[in-house]
Amino acid sequence: MKHTISVLVENQFGTFNRVVTMFSGKGFNVHSLSIGETEVPDISRMTIVTSGDDKIIEQVVKQLNRLIDTLKVVDLTGQPKIERELALITVYYQKGTRTEIVNVANIFRGKVVDINNKSITLEITGPPDKIDAAVNVLEPYGIKEMARSGTVALKRGEQIKHDKKDILVNHIKEGTK
Amino acid sequence: MRSNNQKLSGADIFFECLRREKVEYIFGYPGGAVLKLYERLYDVDFLKHILVRHEQGATHMAEGYAKATGKVGVVLVTSGPGATNTVTGIADAYMDSVPIVVFTGQVPSHLIGNDAFQEADIVGITRPITKHNFLVRDIKELASIIRKAFYIASTGRPGPVLVDLPKDVVNSVCEFSYPEKVEIRGYKPTLYGHQNQIKKAADIIKKAKKPLLYVGGGVIMSGGERELRLFAKENKFPVTMTLQGLGAYPMNEDLSLGMLGMHGTYWANQAVNNCDVLVSLGARFDDRVTGKIEAFALNAYKIHVDIDPTCIDKNVVVDLPIVGDVKHVLAELAAEINEPPKIDEWWKQIQRWREECPLKYEKNDGKLRSEFVIEKLSEKTKGEAVIVTDVGQHQMWVAQYYKFTNPRSHLTSGGLGTMGFSVPAAIGAAFAIKDRPVISISGDGGFQMNMQELATAVYNKLPIKFIIINNSFLGMVRQWQELFHAEKYSFTDLSASNPNFVKLGEAFGMKSFSTNNPFDVDDILDEAFAVNDGPILIEFKVVKEDMVFPIIPSGQTIKEMMTKRLDPKEMV
Ligand SMILES: Cc1ncc(C[n+]2csc(CCOP(=O)(O)OP(=O)(O)O)c2C)c(N)n1
Numbered sequence: 001m002k003h004t005i006s007v008l009v010e011n012q013f014g015t016f017n018r019v020v021t022m023f024s025g026k027g028f029n030v031h032s033l034s035i036g037e038t039e040v041p042d043i044s045r046m047t048i049v050t051s052g053d054d055k056i057i058e059q060v061v062k063q064l065n066r067l068i069d070t071l072k073v074v075d076l077t078g079q080p081k082i083e084r085e086l087a088l089i090t091v092y093y094q095k096g097t098r099t100e101i102v103n104v105a106n107i108f109r110g111k112v113v114d115i116n117n118k119s120i121t122l123e124i125t126g127p128p129d130k131i132d133a134a135v136n137v138l139e140p141y142g143i144k145e146m147a148r149s150g151t152v153a154l155k156r157g158e159q160i161k162h163d164k165k166d167i168l169v170n171h172i173k174e175g176t177k
Numbered sequence: 178m179r180s181n182n183q184k185l186s187g188a189d190i191f192f193e194c195l196r197r198e199k200v201e202y203i204f205g206y207p208g209g210a211v212l213k214l215y216e217r218l219y220d221v222d223f224l225k226h227i228l229v230r231h232e233q234g235a236t237h238m239a240e241g242y243a244k245a246t247g248k249v250g251v252v253l254v255t256s257g258p259g260a261t262n263t264v265t266g267i268a269d270a271y272m273d274s275v276p277i278v279v280f281t282g283q284v285p286s287h288l289i290g291n292d293a294f295q296e297a298d299i300v301g302i303t304r305p306i307t308k309h310n311f312l313v314r315d316i317k318e319l320a321s322i323i324r325k326a327f328y329i330a331s332t333g334r335p336g337p338v339l340v341d342l343p344k345d346v347v348n349s350v351c352e353f354s355y356p357e358k359v360e361i362r363g364y365k366p367t368l369y370g371h372q373n374q375i376k377k378a379a380d381i382i383k384k385a386k387k388p389l390l391y392v393g394g395g396v397i398m399s400g401g402e403r404e405l406r407l408f409a410k411e412n413k414f415p416v417t418m419t420l421q422g423l424g425a426y427p428m429n430e431d432l433s434l435g436m437l438g439m440h441g442t443y444w445a446n447q448a449v450n451n452c453d454v455l456v457s458l459g460a461r462f463d464d465r466v467t468g469k470i471e472a473f474a475l476n477a478y479k480i481h482v483d484i485d486p487t488c489i490d491k492n493v494v495v496d497l498p499i500v501g502d503v504k505h506v507l508a509e510l511a512a513e514i515n516e517p518p519k520i521d522e523w524w525k526q527i528q529r530w531r532e533e534c535p536l537k538y539e540k541n542d543g544k545l546r547s548e549f550v551i552e553k554l555s556e557k558t559k560g561e562a563v564i565v566t567d568v569g570q571h572q573m574w575v576a577q578y579y580k581f582t583n584p585r586s587h588l589t590s591g592g593l594g595t596m597g598f599s600v601p602a603a604i605g606a607a608f609a610i611k612d613r614p615v616i617s618i619s620g621d622g623g624f625q626m627n628m629q630e631l632a633t634a635v636y637n638k639l640p641i642k643f644i645i646i647n648n649s650f651l652g653m654v655r656q657w658q659e660l661f662h663a664e665k666y667s668f669t670d671l672s673a674s675n676p677n678f679v680k681l682g683e684a685f686g687m688k689s690f691s692t693n694n695p696f697d698v699d700d701i702l703d704e705a706f707a708v709n710d711g712p713i714l715i716e717f718k719v720v721k722e723d724m725v726f727p728i729i730p731s732g733q734t735i736k737e738m739m740t741k742r743l744d745p746k747e748m749v
Pocket residue numbers: 567568569570571572594595596597619620621622623624646648650651652653654
């Protein structure tokens with residue numbers, strides 16, 4: 001089963017590498033991984049989509065916690081959350097199919113961001129399954145290229161179940177080091 | 178003492194930090210990227226630098242020192258090949274949770290990534306085999322990184338930490354201030370176990386009819402042997418130990434069942450198999466211990482105490498985890514159990530297993546055997562020596578036949594199984610241990626993997642007894658070839674290529690002995706133990722094709738345990 005794990009890490013040289021090395025070294029799956037800054041300059045957030053049975057996910061979370069550079073690890077799976085992904089998809093068009101493709105973009109609340117005499121590039125954002133659906137619909141037209149950002153996620157509302165490193169939540173809320 | 182605001186060079190800061198960490202020894206080897214440090218070292222008098230002969234030797238020495246004392250072992254090497262030579266020792270320390278800090282020189286910051294002379298990305302290389310590592314990018318971070326390195330290495334579940342020091346950083350100057358406290362917001366080891374969990378564990382242990390304590394290296398690392406001994410004695414609990422746990426409980430006492438696992442005793446493995454409550458203390462359910470996972474302690478309620486949450490439910494799913502320092506948890510558990518459970522029947526059963534299949538070997542054919550040598554050593558030293566083994570058959574025989582009475586006395590490479598560990602690790606231990614003999618035991622194969630360090634031992638006049646159990650084979654591999662690989666003795670026979678070990682010892686300046694006669698063993702050991710102004714070497718030429726029994730083949734259960742070589746007549 002797929003799990004979305006949100007990890008706050010030190011925004012520091014080598015941290016990203018440490019997490020990736022741990023995943024490959026332990027043989028854990030990574031479906032997508034994104035990293036970016038948070039509201040606190042020296043803390044980054046990684047969103048990792050991984051899969052495995054409960055025992056494996058438990059190990060993933062523990063091993064992430066064990067890394068010195070991780071500040072907080074939350075498995076968002078099964079929690080109220082907002083998940084988003086961005087995809088850029090370039091699709092070939094022929095006479096007549098261009099409007100169809102633009103319509104598809106509209107249905108998925110996407111945008112046309114580039115066009116030339118052969119192909120058209122759409123920007124679609126949304127939960128990963130929405131992107132999957134869009135890709136599915138666009139496939140028959142002939143996808144030339146595609147880039148997906150990987151999932152980013154935040155929990156909804158305020159309450160999260162804190163785990164071991166929850167002292168940091170306060171740190172992070174106050175924006176202190 | 179120096180004022181805190183004076184400008185100091187990187188090299189000065191480095192040594193000032195080591196002084197404050199109370200480092201006594203650095204095991205090191207110089208080279209281009211660390212010349213500035215060595216220049217400063219020339220005048221340093223508050224610690225001793227031990228020049229090794231190979232950087233792998235330095236890391237194992239640091240491990241030997243750390244395992245024997247519980248203090249952090251320190252290594253200093255140059256960039257590139259100096260750094261890559263430490264990799265095996267670092268991996269070894271990682272697997273066995275040994276606190277060491279390895280300082281590596283690095284090319285100047287502006288050359289990093291340029292394939293500069295003697296550049297290696299040692300931080301990248303060692304990332305999966307260190308507890309943590311650092312590249313010092315600014316001299317302002319140097320002191321705090323060193324402080325953190327020692328803190329991380331020695332707290333929680335201990336482990337190796339590497340600090341990479343670019344040459345320009347060490348060469349620059351900066352105001353020195355040493356952080357009083359270490360604050361690492363992502364690192365807070367849990368010390369005290371959860372109260373309710375401990376209570377629950379106690380309730381279950383109280384009701385046990387067939388309890389068993391399964392003790393790992395964690396008990397020794399946490400300094401919890403006293404708590405263990407009280408806990409076991411008060412309640413008459415049987416104790417079995419892992420390879421790393423040997424000595425946590427005195428093995429000459431009745432409550433000790435000896436080692437469990439692949440080459441463990443029959444009765445210890447039977448006890449694991451039949452217990453109703455298994456209390457795992459600082460052990461990690463390693464595959465060499467469990468054999469077939471699904472069958473391990475099948476009917477037992479499993480309680481697992483460990484400081485590292487990742488160890489829990491990793492290999493075996495347990496019923497009751499307690500995350501915390503074993504020493505503390507043991508003390509609290511003991512306090513909760515006021516009345517010993519009644520387990521006389523269980524002890525009778527264990528006694529029957531002991532009699533059913535004792536450890537034994539052939540004593541009456543006049544040939545010299547490792548088991549005999551090790552039994553003799555155990556008697557002579559009353560189980561009180563520090564024994565540093567290598568990897569192979571002799572290692573298992575030591576675990577079976579040497580009756581360790583103290584913790585931090587059995588130093589061995591368990592997790593990684595690194596041949597070449599014994600000689601340098603014994604040297605590291607001998608710098609710290611002065612009141613008991615330090616004995617290195619190697620096979621003829623492994624001895625040749627780090628024998629260059631004999632020079633280090635001789636130069637420093639360390640009274641180590643280097644013992645070679647020479648069976649002219651890579652014995653453990655030969656054993657597997659005989660048992661599981663159709664008797665194809667592929668590249669394991671060393672008889673035609675082994676050196677003359679006595680001459681070799683003498684070339685290094687050691688008094689050296691050799692025998693293949695069991696009746697000589699006493700005299701040689703007496704003579705060897707009388708030498709105290711430097712190391713000696715003894716070669717015991719033992720029977721070539723002996724095997725370690727019992728053995729439970731990898732991934733199997735006690736039902737498949739073999740206790741002796743199959744007689745050809747039985748085979749047909
Ligand atoms: C560095 C390293 N290489 C290879 C091995 C695989 N190995 C395990 S035991 C063994 C044989 C050891 O032979 P020896 O040192 O003579 O000891 P014995 O088993 O005969 O006591 C080998 C090759 C290892 N453990 N470590």
